[in-house]
Amino acid sequence: MELEQLRQLVAFAEYGTLSKAAEALHLSQPSLSRTMQTLEEELQGKLFVRQKNRIVLNETGWIAVEQARKVLSSAEELAERVRLAERSRQSISLGACAPVPIQDLRPLLRELYGEITVSAELRDTDEALLEGLHKGEYQMVVTHQKPPEDEALFCFPYREEHLSLLVPAGHSLAMLPVIHASDLANQNLLLYSEIGFWTQVCREKLPEAHFLFMNEWDAFGDLAGLGAFPCFVTDAFSHRTQAVNKVVIPIEDRDFQTTYYFVCMVQEQEKFRELITRLKEKRFRTEPL
Structure with a gap:
């Protein structure tokens, strides 16, 4: 028994007729018919009810289809695991x-x-x-x-990582010693789009803030340093935060740590x-x- 025989059996079950399955598999109808006959011989059981110019799966055939799908799925998982193992080397x-x-x-x-x-x-x-x-x-x-x-x-x-807010010196938030989520309601905030789980945190914890998303890192950095919108910065790489006329204000909420x-x-x-x-x-x- 070969995997290709099982694939053809599953295809027949999905398409319903030899002609449609053969067309989908790019095979001739007689070739597919021979494969089904060979599969019956190898499984030692009748899988089809043969009618004039047509065959349909019987109860045993549908059981074979169900098992064939499991075998094919296992074979695909085997191949994927081997590929991943080789790649990991x-x-x-x-x-x-x-x-x-x-x-x-x-x-x-x-x-x-x-x-x-x-x-x-x-x-x-x-x-x-x-x-x-x-x-x-x-x-x-x-x-x-x-x-x-x-x-x-x-x-x-x-x-650990703690977020703070980088705010233009003349912004209304600039005089605050610390920032709370409630302070950011209705504020326009610049946000880089590729920040993983932090995006969901910002959406959930700051539902009333207005976000300007950017997906180009260089453009985001330029606008964050020169623009009028507050943005988030991290204490993980604070030495990289070099912006003129900006104020860094810690965010006190635990959600931003x-x-x-x-x-x-x-x-x-x-x-x-x-x-x-x-x-x-x-x-x-x-x-x-």
Whole structure:
């Protein structure tokens, strides 16, 4: 029995007739008919009710179709896992919930594993990251919440991030010593679109604010430094915040502070032992703004 025979059986079930299935599979109708006959012989059971110029699946045939779909799905999963395993030998894939972890880990990964390609992907939710980790899409992820208890996962908190607001010196908010979410109601705020879970935080916690989204980082940086709109800045890289006639005001709400968790599969812990040691030794600290 071959997978191609099962694919043709499933196609017949989906299209309903030999002619339509053969057309979809780019086969001749006699060829598909022979495959169905051969499959019956190999399974040692009748799968079809044969009528004049037509065949239809019988009860046994539908059972065969159901099982064939499961076999094909398992075969696809096998092939995907092999591809991911081979790719993991040649590259390291990182998934993160925000830009800061990518900027933390990518240089370290390149330093420690210089001969291996490092790829990084930003995702909006921890759930998507953990699902990707379990599926082998990522070899490590960084979440903004501690993952649920799972014996298959190794994790530890490695740094914090606090957001502040960068405000033009002449803005009405500039005189405030700290910012609360309520202060930003009806304010026009400049927001970079690729910030992972922070986008959802801003939408949920600042429902009355008006956001001007930008997806070009260079243009966003220019406008943030020179424009009239307040924008968010992070204490993770405060030394990069250089803007004339701007005031940085801490946001006091806990919703705009987070702890990042490094997560990998337990069986990969030894492989990334040196990285984990470096992360723990480095002890990333937030910088005063």
